[in-house]
Amino acid sequence: MKLSTSVALFALVLMAACSSTKQEAPKAELAVEAPITPKLNLPQAASAVTKIEISPFDDPSNPLSKSSIYFDFDKYAIRPSDLAVVQAHGQYIASHQTAKIRLEGNTDEKGGREYNLSLGQKRAESVKKSLLLLGVQESRVEAVSLGKEKPLDPSHSEQAWAKNRRVDIKYLSK
Numbered sequence: 001m002k003l004s005t006s007v008a009l010f011a012l013v014l015m016a017a018c019s020s021t022k023q024e025a026p027k028a029e030l031a032v033e034a035p036i037t038p039k040l041n042l043p044q045a046a047s048a049v050t051k052i053e054i055s056p057f058d059d060p061s062n063p064l065s066k067s068s069i070y071f072d073f074d075k076y077a078i079r080p081s082d083l084a085v086v087q088a089h090g091q092y093i094a095s096h097q098t099a100k101i102r103l104e105g106n107t108d109e110k111g112g113r114e115y116n117l118s119l120g121q122k123r124a125e126s127v128k129k130s131l132l133l134l135g136v137q138e139s140r141v142e143a144v145s146l147g148k149e150k151p152l153d154p155s156h157s158e159q160a161w162a163k164n165r166r167v168d169i170k171y172l173s174k
Contacts, residue, residue, distance in 0.1 A: 071167075099171065100173045101170060103128055103142065103167050104170060105125075105144065105167050
């Protein structure tokens with residue numbers, strides 16, 4: 001069956017289904033062999049499209065989609081470039097009463113185990129303090145240090161170490 005015939009039959013079936021009065025089924029001789037160009041009213045067609053809502057955690061243009069805060073070498077002060085991410089998470093947690101998070105402080109492989117655990121904790125506590133200033137209840141934020149035990153990038157380069165100096169925001173409930 002040609003495409004134009006299929007379109008014509010589909011249109012006839014659709015008109016019959018939408019009609020409020022009973023009509024006889026279309027007869028085979030009513031099928032049109034000439035190409036049919038359906039007329040679309042674009043505003044109506046656009047309104048018929050279902051909007052799909054994307055979670056702010058999955059929308060790359062939303063700061064909530066970023067779950068890591070990065071730090072300079074041997075520092076635990078939040079970089080100005082990451083403040084928007086901290087603020088977005090703070091506002092979300094403050095406005096969603098069931099939201100709870102764990103802040104996991106990480107370091108690069110430089111330094112001893114104890115030193116890195118301490119630095120990771122200071123990084124996690126730094127983000128926690130900022131969230132508390134934004135109105136998040138302390139009972140909804142846990143700060144822990146993983147030190148150098150869970151690197152994001154196990155390579156031994158400056159690029160890898162920069163990725164590993166971070167705090168990961170893990171939602172326990174949203």
